[in-house]
Amino acid sequence: MYGSDRRMYSIICCSVKPEAAEALRRNVAETIGVPFEFIVFDNREKGYGLCRVYNLCAARARYDLLCFVHEDVAFQTPGWGQLLAGKLREESCGVIGFAGSIVKLKRLTGWNTCGRDLRLHYVQFMRGGHHLRQVNPDKEDFSPVVTLDGLCLFVRRQVWEEIPFDDATFTGFHAYDVDFSLAVACRYTNYVCHTVLVEHFSEGSFSYAWLDGMKKLHAKWESRLPMVAVSMTPEELARYDLWGEAYFMKFMWQKGCFDVLGIKDACNFWKRHPGHGVSWLLFPKYLKYKLRYLKGR
Secondary structure: OOOHHHOOEEEEEEEOOHHHHHHHHHHHHHHOOOOEEEEEEEOOOOOOOHHHHHHHHHHOOOOOEEEEEOOOEEEOOOOHHHHHHHHHOOOOEEEEEOEEEOEEOOOOOOOOOOOOOEEEEEEEEEOOEEEEEEEOOOOOOEEEEOEEOOOEEEEEHHHHHHOOOOOOOOOOOOOHHHHHHHHHHOOOEEEEEOOOOEEEOOOOOOOHHHHHHHHHHHHHHOOOOOEEOOOOOHHHHHHHHHHHHHHHHHHHHHOOOOOOOOHHHHHHHHHHOOOOHHHHHHHHHHHHHHHHHHHHO
16 A cells, blocks of 8 residues: 555654653664654643544655554564564554453453453563563464554554544543554454563553443443453353453452442352352452551542
């Protein structure tokens, strides 16, 4: 579709910290190994949602390979531009990222379901240290997934033109990545990349705005879920559903959201799955997080 002069990257970054965006630009220049343009959108005054920012910037991008990246990311692999370009230009390739899941359940979850569904390859800075998060059970260069975390997303411009970010539904900073990756997964194959390493410098944060975003996402996709990236039997999918329900309860408790899911929900889970080990583990988890929550008030 594009000539050789367009075989380059448009790096798109929504910024609220100019010094962080400049550090990212320098990092890309030192590591990418191919021509690129850096499109930074200063969002300090406008406060646009990420979908709107990404669509505005992608519309004026000059090149055929797009990278939507947070400003708190750094690329660690020299020459990563060529390492990703071949895969991105495969006709069946959708979005490539560094943290994703092989299943998105019908029930409410985040971009990941229960931990067993993860495919990961990135360094996470947290608690003062650098932690390699790597899950690649099949030893692949690129693992098929359905959902991706938005810390860094690569996609061909052609794919984005077919399936732009949904800025009408997702007007804030949450769920845009899961929605975009699900939409693309309906026509293409998404991947987690294991040949390029990036580092993410912030731990992320939970808010009720995140929860509201995920509820919007599930309302939009209810008729299409569950979606999987690999073949699963009904029994395997049922196990993921069980694990996903328990995992999300524990996540809500960890974040102090006992008004969203509480002890009654744990009891209902136990009644439906009385002999399952996960059922018995829920109660000590509830007590642990409830006591932590009460001490912190």
